Amino acid sequence: SSFRKAILPIGAAIGGMVVPAAIYLIFNFNAATEHGWGIPMATDIAFAIGVLSFFGDRVPVGLKVFLVALAIVDDLGAVLVIAIFYTSAISYMDLLHAILFFLVLVGGNYLGIRKAWFYALIGIGGVWLAFFFSGVHPTIAGILTAFTIPGKVKIKxxxxxxxxxxxxxxxxxxxxxxxxxxxxxxxxxxxxxxxxxxxAETPLQKIEHHLAPIVGFFILPLFALVNTGIHIHGNLVEILSHPISLGIGFGLLVGKFTGILGVSWLLVKFKLAELQEGISWRHLSGVAMIAGIGFTMSLFITELAFQKEEYTFIAKLSILFASVLAGVIGAIILRLYGRTESTTKPAMNN
Missing domain, CATH: 4.10.860 (DNA Excision Repair, Uvrb; Chain A)
Incomplete structure (x- = not known):
């Protein structure tokens, strides 16, 4: 609703992408595994929100809003990284077709077309397919299409x-x-x-409402199941000490935490942003650690980054270990804060 409120999760998300990528490159610079720098950049929005939801009313609503906003910006950043850096040869003619279909959707919004089928048909049959054949990863097509769907009511x-x-x-x-x-x-x-x-409904919310159960209970679990495919074997110590593992592990656990918390502190320190009422730095530190859950998006980028099966296996195992640790440590931080709050809360006067 305001620049000072929006800039905090946006800045934190950017810090939470740049620092993990830099940490990964420290361990893998000029190596055959260097291309995996995008893996620890991603936050799994579903799992992160899932961990936070366990605390119910014990954490402020503003903290949940902060994490959702951060994870959305993080997801957008991850998709842009995939589209720009993890793309094969580009067909500019197909890319031009995608832009033309996108402009048709923009025109439809401008002319007041509010039918969901219009945006679904041109978005999937036009924008998505054109991106698919262009060589640019089509994940960006979903975001571009979503931007064109009307998000305002027609009647107050x-x-x-x-x-x-x-x-x-x-x-x-x-x-x-x-x-x-x-x-x-x-x-x-x-x-x-x-x-x-x-x-009285917005087409954007209507589509989201109908897609939510399909995505939450079918697509997301299926995506995670198919993309994980980890058969644990070999020397775990050797695997987890590999440069890929160190880059991903430190990236998700240390990079996310320091990137999110560090940028947030700088923005507040220089009065460019402010913490919402009820949110403390302890709350933010817990969320910064939970944001290290990179599961589905990190697995997705792994498949794009590595062709060698050995590297893919090491990366997936590292993502799994680091994501579990990030979720557990983040939950412990938030739980300890809740205990501190409850024990220090002053007694009510009769």
Whole structure:
């Protein structure tokens, strides 16, 4: 809602991407494994929010908002990194087609087209396919398409309620007919109620609402299951001391923590941003550690970064270990803070 509120999670997310990538490069600079620098940059938004949700009301709502905003910016950054740095040969003609389809969607938004099928059909059949054939990774197509879907209501809440009340009275006054059917007048009123209700919703939220259970309960678990595929074997100490493991482990556990917390502190110190009411630096340190859960996006980037099966195996195992550790340590930090708060809370006067 304001620059000072938005700049904190945005800046923290950027710090949480740059520092882990730099740490990975320290361990793998000029090596065959150097291309994996993007792996520790990503935060798994679903797992991070899942860990934070265990605390319920014991953590302030502002902290959850901060983590969601940070993870979204982080995801956007990861997708841009994939599109720019983990892309094969580019077909500029197909890329031009993608831009043209994108402009059609922008035009549809400008002209007031609010039908979900319009954005789904051109977004998938046009933008996504064109990006797919262009060589640029099509994950960016989803974000571009989402930007074009209308995010504003067509009718204000107070106007909607007035119309609903008026139509409700008209329906009651309409003469019913005998039998199982309703009268033409009643049918006309119900259709108008549907239209007004449709105008009171934003197409963007409507699509998100319908996609949420499909993504949460089917796509995301399937994605994680397929992309993990870890068969643990060999000397674990040797594997986890490999430059790939050290880069990913320190990147997710140390890089994320110091990047997020460090940039946040600098922004607040120079009065460019401010902590929301109820959020302390202890809260922020717990969230900074939880953001080290890189699971699904990190696994995805691993598949793009390495062709050698050995490197992929080491990276996946490191992601798994580091993500579990980040979640556990972050949860402990937040839990200890809750205990401190409860023990130091002053007693209420009678």
């Amino acid at each position: 809440e107070e106007d909607y309620l007035k119309n609903l009340q008026k139509l409700h009275l008209q329906f009651l006054e309409a003469t019913p007919i005998k039998g199982n059917f309703i009268s033409e007048k009643q049918l006309s009123i119900l259709e108008e109620i549907k239209q007004k209700s449709d105008d």
